[in-house]
Amino acid sequence: MSRTLAELTVAVRDFADARDWQRFHNPKNLVLALVGEVGELAELVQWRTPDEATELTATLAGRKAAEDELADVAIYLLRLADELGVDLSAAIEAKLDRNERRFPRT
Amino acid sequence: MSRTLAELTVAVRDFADARDWQRFHNPKNLVLALVGEVGELAELVQWRTPDEATELTATLAGRKAAEDELADVAIYLLRLADELGVDLSAAIEAKLDRNERRFPRT
């Protein structure tokens, strides 16, 4: 069952706290960690053609790699929003609302 | 109220579909778009000291900027997971479980 962003935020925070990692988790470090994980995501698709990249998750190894790297990016994003005191779910909805007005439907 | 990742994924997908943007949203393009937004997040903290970065959301302008850029990163991450057919909520939980065994609590 898909969990709320608030639940996932707490799960990720508790994980870090239980390991005393929150002392490393200031916003600058978390942005850098996010960059590291986005870099690994880029490596998964960099030499693939667009069609091959679309088929990345068609093999078990590709699926595992994609799940792994997407999760890593998400985990640091949740930690970063949490450390900055931002409600990420609300921020996403506010942004979609704003974009709804900026970009009319076709 | 915080929404589930599955709900947010559908909201973000519908937004793109209503604008006929899904034709741009292949995995390679979405990784590049994610990189663009992570770059904007980096710009928010690059010249701040660690303490200043921690205080980024203490001003209204800083809070708005952080919410905006975090939402943009999240939106492309949700779109990317969706296009790759990855259940991001499950991937995060699987990763936390795996890390629970890899990194013992202190």
Add this chain to the structure above:
Amino acid sequence: MSRTLAELTVAVRDFADARDWQRFHNPKNLVLALVGEVGELAELVQWRTPDEATELTATLAGRKAAEDELADVAIYLLRLADELGVDLSAAIEAKLDRNERRFPRT
């Protein structure tokens, strides 16, 4: 005339010093600034097809944008190597030598 990396490194360092910017130019900040500029580079190609991206510099506006963003990335890379005391030209040549042995010619 193409200049050496050593000459460009000094030009970029002098530029920063003349503005008292070296106090911001520690390695972490420079990596974040590099990320910001790489993000702008990504934005230039993110929605283009591979063929359209190859043609980016065929228009004057595209050429100016590419030159601008490539220069920004290069400038922060030179500053970063300089602050870390790394001779970038020697590092590139050492890497090419090492790769020459790792990856045989076809």
Add this chain to the structure above:
Amino acid sequence: MSRTLAELTVAVRDFADARDWQRFHNPKNLVLALVGEVGELAELVQWRTPDEATELTATLAGRKAAEDELADVAIYLLRLADELGVDLSAAIEAKLDRNERRFPRT
């Protein structure tokens, strides 16, 4: 001896050509490869304090890692500029000239 950007560009191009890699080296792929290498650079400093990051190259292992990752970023940047037909040395000098007018010396 530090080499010119034009010489390094040719060395890096020849290396790719000798391995028939130029077929992978379109601008989108090269931006993604650059992102992957910038991610590895970020990993070198992400959990270090600013002072620790400044001291990265004080140990032999840190120096080797920094040289290695900086070279990888530089190599893809040179390949990208080359594929886009941009004279990177001239672009850097043009940018410094433009910034000289935009940002007065202190």
